[in-house]
Amino acid sequence: MKRSPTTRPPTQTARPRYAVVAQALIEDILSGRYPVGATLPTEQNLCKQFDISRHTTREAIRRLQALGLVTRRAGVGTIVQADRIAQRYVQVGDTVSDLYQYAQDMALNALEVSDIEADDATAALQGCAPGQAWARLQGLRGMDPDSLPMALTDVYVARAFRGVLGDIDGSGLPIWSLIEARYGVSPTEVRQQITATILGRDEAAKLHATQGEPALRITRHYLSDPIGTYEVAINLYPAGRFSYSNTLRTDPAATLS
Amino acid sequence: MKRSPTTRPPTQTARPRYAVVAQALIEDILSGRYPVGATLPTEQNLCKQFDISRHTTREAIRRLQALGLVTRRAGVGTIVQADRIAQRYVQVGDTVSDLYQYAQDMALNALEVSDIEADDATAALQGCAPGQAWARLQGLRGMDPDSLPMALTDVYVARAFRGVLGDIDGSGLPIWSLIEARYGVSPTEVRQQITATILGRDEAAKLHATQGEPALRITRHYLSDPIGTYEVAINLYPAGRFSYSNTLRTDPAATLS
DNA sequence: CGCTATTTGTGCGTATGTATC
DNA sequence: GGATACATACGCACAAATAGC
Numbered sequence: 001m002k003r004s005p006t007t008r009p010p011t012q013t014a015r016p017r018y019a020v021v022a023q024a025l026i027e028d029i030l031s032g033r034y035p036v037g038a039t040l041p042t043e044q045n046l047c048k049q050f051d052i053s054r055h056t057t058r059e060a061i062r063r064l065q066a067l068g069l070v071t072r073r074a075g076v077g078t079i080v081q082a083d084r085i086a087q088r089y090v091q092v093g094d095t096v097s098d099l100y101q102y103a104q105d106m107a108l109n110a111l112e113v114s115d116i117e118a119d120d121a122t123a124a125l126q127g128c129a130p131g132q133a134w135a136r137l138q139g140l141r142g143m144d145p146d147s148l149p150m151a152l153t154d155v156y157v158a159r160a161f162r163g164v165l166g167d168i169d170g171s172g173l174p175i176w177s178l179i180e181a182r183y184g185v186s187p188t189e190v191r192q193q194i195t196a197t198i199l200g201r202d203e204a205a206k207l208h209a210t211q212g213e214p215a216l217r218i219t220r221h222y223l224s225d226p227i228g229t230y231e232v233a234i235n236l237y238p239a240g241r242f243s244y245s246n247t248l249r250t251d252p253a254a255t256l257s
Numbered sequence: 258m259k260r261s262p263t264t265r266p267p268t269q270t271a272r273p274r275y276a277v278v279a280q281a282l283i284e285d286i287l288s289g290r291y292p293v294g295a296t297l298p299t300e301q302n303l304c305k306q307f308d309i310s311r312h313t314t315r316e317a318i319r320r321l322q323a324l325g326l327v328t329r330r331a332g333v334g335t336i337v338q339a340d341r342i343a344q345r346y347v348q349v350g351d352t353v354s355d356l357y358q359y360a361q362d363m364a365l366n367a368l369e370v371s372d373i374e375a376d377d378a379t380a381a382l383q384g385c386a387p388g389q390a391w392a393r394l395q396g397l398r399g400m401d402p403d404s405l406p407m408a409l410t411d412v413y414v415a416r417a418f419r420g421v422l423g424d425i426d427g428s429g430l431p432i433w434s435l436i437e438a439r440y441g442v443s444p445t446e447v448r449q450q451i452t453a454t455i456l457g458r459d460e461a462a463k464l465h466a467t468q469g470e471p472a473l474r475i476t477r478h479y480l481s482d483p484i485g486t487y488e489v490a491i492n493l494y495p496a497g498r499f500s501y502s503n504t505l506r507t508d509p510a511a512t513l514s
Numbered sequence: 515c516g517c518t519a520t521t522t523g524t525g526c527g528t529a530t531g532t533a534t535c
Numbered sequence: 536g537g538a539t540a541c542a543t544a545c546g547c548a549c550a551a552a553t554a555g556c
Contacts (some may be wrong), residue, residue, distance in 0.1 A: 014551095016524060021373045053526045058541090074541040075534030091294040145542060150301075196453045196496035214471030214496075216453040239453035248447045262556025271532095273543060299521060310545050315522090331522040 015114050019048050020058035025060065029069055029080055040069040040078040071173060107172040108153055110139040111206070113165055116156075133159035137168070140206065141235070151237045158230040161185070176222050176231055185230065190222040194244060199236070207238055266397055275316035282317065286326055286337055294508075297335040312486040363377060364429040365410055367396040368463070389482050390416035394425070397463065398492070408494045409464050415487040418442070431481050434490055442487065451501060456493070464495055473498040 015041065026032050038091045062080060067085055072078045118132040134156045140149035155175055157164065164178040169171045171178070180186045194215050204211040215238045222231040282432045285291050298306065303314045318335060321327045324342055362477045397406035413433055414421065421435040424445040428435070439441045452474050461468040472495045479488040 013505045018524075029409045046538080055527090056525060059524080073534080074532060075539070077540065079332040088304050175437070188506065191502065193500055193502040194451055194473070196471045196494070198496070199470050216473075217418070229539065237453070239455070243450055243452040245448065246452040247449070258522070275543080301521085312544060312546085316543080329522065330553080331551060334521060 009094070017050075017052055018056045021046070021052065021056065021060035023065040024050075025064060026069065029064075029083055030085070032083065034080050036080050038080050038082050040080065042077060057186060105109065107140050107170045107225075108139045108155075108167075108168055110169050112135055112138045113160065115162075135159055135162040136163055138164050139168075145206070148241070149207055150241050151235045152203055154234040155238075156232040158227075161230060175233065179231065185224050185227070187222040187231075189223040190224045191223070193219045195219075197236075203236060207236070209238045216243060216244065227250070274309055275313045275320070276422075277301070278309060278313065278317035278373070279320040280320060281307075283324070283326065284341070286321075286340055287342070287396060289340065291337050293340050295337050297337065299334060301333075304374045309424050309508050313461065324354050335508070364427045365398050365412075365425055367394055367395045367422075367426050372416065372419070392416055392419040392422055396425075406464055408492045409460055411491040413489040418487060423480075432490065436488065439513075440482050442484070444479040444488075445482045446480040450476045452476075454493075456495060460493060465495070466495045477500060 006067055018051075025040065025225050026035075028218070034040055040046075040061070042056045043054055043061075046052075049056055050057070055144065064078075065072065067092075069082055069085070070078050071079065071081055089206050112168075114136050116136050118134060127191055129176045135158075137153075137155045137157075139153050139155075141151040142149040155165075157175065157179070161179050161183055164175060164182055167178050167182070168175060176187055196216055197217050199207065199213045200217050201211050203209075203215075204213065209215075215236050218235045218237070220231075221229050225231050280456060282291075284298065297303075297318070300311055300314045300318075303317075304311055307314070318327065318329070321335075326337065326339055326342070327335050328338055333336055345473075346514045362397050371393050373391050373393050375391060384440065385458055392415075394410075394414075396400070396410050396412075398408040398410050399406040410424075414432065414436070418436050421432060421439055424435050424439070433444055454472055454474050456464065456466055456468055456470045456472050460472075461470065466472075472493050475492045475494070477490045477492075478486050479490075480486050
C-alpha cells in the first residue's frame with residue numbers, strides 16, 4: 001500500500017498528479033489569470049512550480065488541449081485559446097450524409113437546370129458574394145419517380161462546379177459528395193436552418209400535395225475554407241413525409257482516456 | 258544531423274515514429290484486420306513488433322483514440338470502436354444553451370404542473386421505460402409574459418428531479434442546466450427531432466395564434482449515461498416566430514497537436 | 515473469496531530533435 | 536549562431552483495473 005519514496009509521497013486524495021495540475025491551470029484560465037492570448041508558463045517552470053516531472057506536466061497540458069483551452073507550438077509556447085470550458089458535443093453519425101439522413105434510396109430527380117447570377121437568388125443565398133455565378137437545379141427527392149416525392153429541392157452550386165449537376169440525376173448521392181469526388185472540394189463548415197412554412201401553389205403541385213399544407217424547409221449552406229460558400233440546398237418537405245432528427249453526444253476525444 | 262544510435266536509426270522520412278505506427282494500425286483497422294470489437298495487440302507486443310518504446314506506442318494509440326477508432330481500459334486492452342475514420346463535425350457554440358439558442362430572455366412561464374406515470378405519455382416519451390414516474394410542466398416561452406409567446410413547451414422530467422420545476426418559472430435557464438446545478442446530472446447525449454405540424458385549437462389558443470397555422474415541433478430527449486432518459490422537452494413554435502439553425506464545423510481537436 | 519496474471523495508467527529520469535525568435 | 540520552448544524518444548518502476556482461477 002505504501003508507495004516508494006521515489007515515485008510519490010503519500011497523499012490523502014487518489015487523484016492523479018496531472019489532474020491536480022490540470023485543474024489548477026484550468027481554474028487560472030477561467031478566472032482570467034491567464035487571459036485568452038496569453039502564454040502559459042513553460043513546461044520547465046510548471047515542473048518547478050508544482051514539483052513534478054516534465055511528463056506529468058505534459059499530461060496535464062494535454063488535458064487542456066483536449067478541452068480546447070490551449071494550443072501549443074514548438075518555439076513559441078502554450079497559448080490560451082478560450083476562457084471557458086466548452087461542453088463539446090459531436091454529431092453522431094460518421095458523415096454528413098448520415099447526419100442528414102440522406103439514404104441512398106432518396107434519389108434526386110431533376111426537373112430543371114439553369115444558370116443564374118447571384119442577384120436572382122440573393123434572398124435565398126444570403127451571405128454570398130453578389131454577382132457571383134451560380135448554377136441552379138430543381139428536382140424532386142424520393143424513393144422512385146412513381147411514388148409520392150418526399151421533398152422539393154433547389155440546389156445552387158458555384159458555376160465552377162456546374163459539372164456535377166449532370167451526375168446527380170438518380171444517383172442518390174448528396175451533391176456535396178459529388179463535388180468532393182469530382183473537384184476535391186469538401187465542406188469545412190455546414191450551416192443549416194429549419195423553418196416551418198406552408199406550401200404554395202406551385203410547390204404543392206410539384207409535390208402532389210395540397211396548397212396550404214404545412215411543410216419543413218431546410219436550408220443548408222456548404223462552405224469550404226478559402227473559397228467560401230459553394231453550395232446552397234433548399235429542401236421543402238411536406239409535413240408527415242419527413243422529420244429531421246439528430247443526436248449529439250459528449251465528445252469522446254474531450255475526455256481522452 | 259546524425260542521430261545517436263540509442264535514439265533512432267537514420268530514416269529517409271521526417272515522420273515521427275509514432276505517426277508511422279499509428280498509420281499502420283489505422284490501416285489495419287480500416288482493412289478489417291482488426292474488426293470492430295476486437296482488441297489491438299498489447300502495448301508490450303506493439304513495442305516488440307515495431308521495435309519502439311512503450312512511450313511511442315502510447316503516443317501512437319493516443320492518435321487512434323483522438324480519431325475515435327479505439328477505447329482503452331486498464332486490465333482489458335485496446336478495443337476497436339469503429340472501422341472507418343469519421344469526418345468529425347462539431348456543433349459550433351460552446352454550450353448546449355448556445356447550440357439550442359436558448360437566450361436568457363426566452364424565459365419559460367409555467368401554466369401547469371402535474372405528476373404523471375409513463376403510460377400517460379408513452380407516445381411522447383417513446384423509448385423510455387414504461388411505468389416510470391415523471392413530472393410534467395407546461396408553459397409558454399417568450400420575452401415577457403405580455404408580448405406574444407414564442408413557443409408552447411411541455412417538459413417531462415424524471416420524478417427524482419421534480420424539484421427543478423419550481424425553479425424554472427421565469428428563470429430563463431434551460432431545464433437541463435437547472436438539473437445539472439441541483440442534482441449534478443448532465444446530459445451525455447441529446448436526441449432531437451424536428452417536424453412540421455399545424456396548430457390544434459388548444460395550442461393555438463394558448464399561443465395566441467390561429468388554428469391550422471403551421472408550426473415547428475422540436476422534441477428533445479436528454480440522456481445521461483447510467484440512468485437513461487431523464488428529461489423530454491417538446492416545443493411548439495408557430496411558423497415565423499422562430500427558426501432553428503445550427504452550424505457544423507470539422508473538428509479541430511481530431512488532429513490533436 | 516482471495517490470489518495471480520495481464521493490461522493499461524501514472525510517474526520519474528534522461529537525451530536529442532525541431533521550430534521559433 | 537544561440538537561446539528558448541515544445542516535440543519525440545529511450546529507459547524504468549509501481550499503481551489500478553480487470554479477468555480468470
